[in-house]
Amino acid sequence: xxxxxxxxxxxxxxxxxxxxxxxxxxxxxxxxxxxxxxxxxxxxxxxxxxxxxxxxxxxxxxxxxxxxxxxxxxxxxxxxxxxxxxxxxxxxxxxxxxxxxxxxxxxxxxxxxxxxxxxxxxxxxxxxxxxxxxxxxxxxxxxxxxxxxxxxxxxxxxxxxxxxxxxxxxxxxxxxxxxxxxxxxxxxxxxxxxxxxxxxxxxxxxxxxxxxxxxxxxxxxxxxxxxxxxxxxxxxxxxxxxxxxxxxxxxxxxxxxxxxxxxxxxxx
Numbered sequence: 550x551x552x553x554x555x556x557x558x559x560x561x562x563x564x565x566x567x568x569x570x571x572x573x574x575x576x577x578x579x580x581x582x583x584x585x586x587x588x589x590x591x592x593x594x595x596x597x598x599x600x601x602x603x604x605x606x607x608x609x610x611x612x613x614x615x616x617x618x619x620x621x622x623x624x625x626x627x628x629x630x631x632x633x634x635x636x637x638x639x640x641x642x643x644x645x646x647x648x649x650x651x652x653x654x655x656x657x658x659x660x661x662x663x664x665x666x667x668x669x670x671x672x673x674x675x676x677x678x679x680x681x682x683x684x685x686x687x688x689x690x691x692x693x694x695x696x697x698x699x700x701x702x703x704x705x706x707x708x709x710x711x712x713x714x715x716x717x718x719x720x721x722x723x724x725x726x727x728x729x730x731x732x733x734x735x736x737x738x739x740x741x742x743x744x745x746x747x748x749x750x751x752x753x754x755x756x757x758x759x760x761x762x763x764x765x766x767x768x769x770x771x772x773x774x775x776x777x778x779x780x781x782x783x784x785x786x787x788x789x790x791x792x793x794x795x796x797x798x799x800x801x802x803x804x805x806x807x808x809x810x811x812x813x814x815x816x817x
Contacts, residue, residue, distance in 0.1 A: 602797045604717045613719040614789050618780035620722060629773050643687040645775055648768050649698075650679045650686020654744065655737050659701035663709045668699050703740075704733030708804025717793055725796040 604610060633641065653676040660669040675691040675698060682690045692698070707729050708714065715728030726734070751757035785791050 602717050602793050603715070604793065606716060606718065610717065610719040610793075611789060613721055614780070614792075616721060617719070617724055621780055625722070625773055626779075629770055632770050633774065641771075641774065644767065644771050646679070646683070646689055647686045648771050649689075650676065650683070651768075653679075653686075653698075655741065656699055656701045658740055659703055659706045659737075660699060662703070662706045663701070671696055672699055672701075702730075702733055703736040704730035704800070705804045707733055708800065709806060714797065714800060714804075717797065725792055727797070727800065730800065 636644070653672055657669060657672045657676060660672050675696045678691040678694065678696065679686045679689055682688075704727070712729055714730070718726045718728055718731055720726045720731060720734075723734070745761075749757075751760040754760060781788060783791065
C-alpha cells in the first residue's frame with residue numbers, strides 16, 4: 550500500500566517535473582507572436598486607463614501570456630475537446646457539479662475568514678444539501694432552494710481586509726493574476742491539500758496515487774471546460790492590456806467591503 554508520505558513525495562516530484570517542463574516550453578515557444586486579425590482600431594483605446602495597473606514585470610508577463618496561448622492551443626484545449634467529444638453533455642454537467650461542490654470548501658473557509666456569518670451559513674448549507682440530496686454535487690438542489698453560491702478565495706479575503714493587489718502577474722497555465730492573488734492561490738491550495746490529506750479518500754487502496762492523480766487531472770480539464778475565454782480571439786490589437794485592465798478592475802470590485810446600510814456611494 551502507498552503511504553501518505555510516499556504520496557506526498559510523488560506529488561512533490563511531479564510538481565517539480567511540471568515546473569521544469571513549463572520552463573523549457575516557455576523558452577522555446579514565446580519567441581513568436583501569434584497572428585491575430587485585428588477587428589478594432591487603436592483609437593478605441595486612447596481614453597482607457599490601462600496605465601492604472603502596476604505591471605513592473607511586463608516582459609515576463611507577455612512571455613507567459615504567449616506561452617499560455619500555445620499551451621492552450623496545442624495541448625490543453627485539444628484534451629478538453631476530446632473530453633467534450635467523448636462525454637455526453639449530461640455527464641459533463643454532472644462532473645462540473647461535482648467539482649463545483651468541492652469548491653464550496655474554499656468558498657466556506659474564506660467566507661469565515663472574512664467574518665461573513667450569513668454567507669458562511671449559506672455556503673455550508675449549499676455544501677451539505679448538494680453533497681447529500683444532490684449526490685456529491687452532481688446535481689444542484691441548493692440553488693433551487695434559494696441558497697446562492699458565493700465565489701470566494703484567499704486573494705479576495707486579503708483584499709477584503711485591505712491588502713493591496715500588488716503588481717500584475719501572469720501565471721503559467723493559470724493565467725491573469727496578481728502578487729496578492731498568487732499568494733491567495735498558494736494558501737487555498739495548501740488548505741485544500743491539507744483537508745485532502747486528512748481525509749485521504751484513497752488511502753485504503755493499492756493505487757491511491759493513480760486515483761488521486763486521475764481526480765486532479767479530470768478537475769483541471771473540467772475547470773478549463775467551464776471557461777469560455779480563448780487567448781487572442783478577442784479581435785483587439787492590444788488584448789494583453791485589455792485583459793490586464795479587466796482582471797484588475799474585477800478583482801478590486803470583488804474584494805471591496807460593502808458599505809454600511811444607508812451610506813451613499815463615494816463620488817467618482
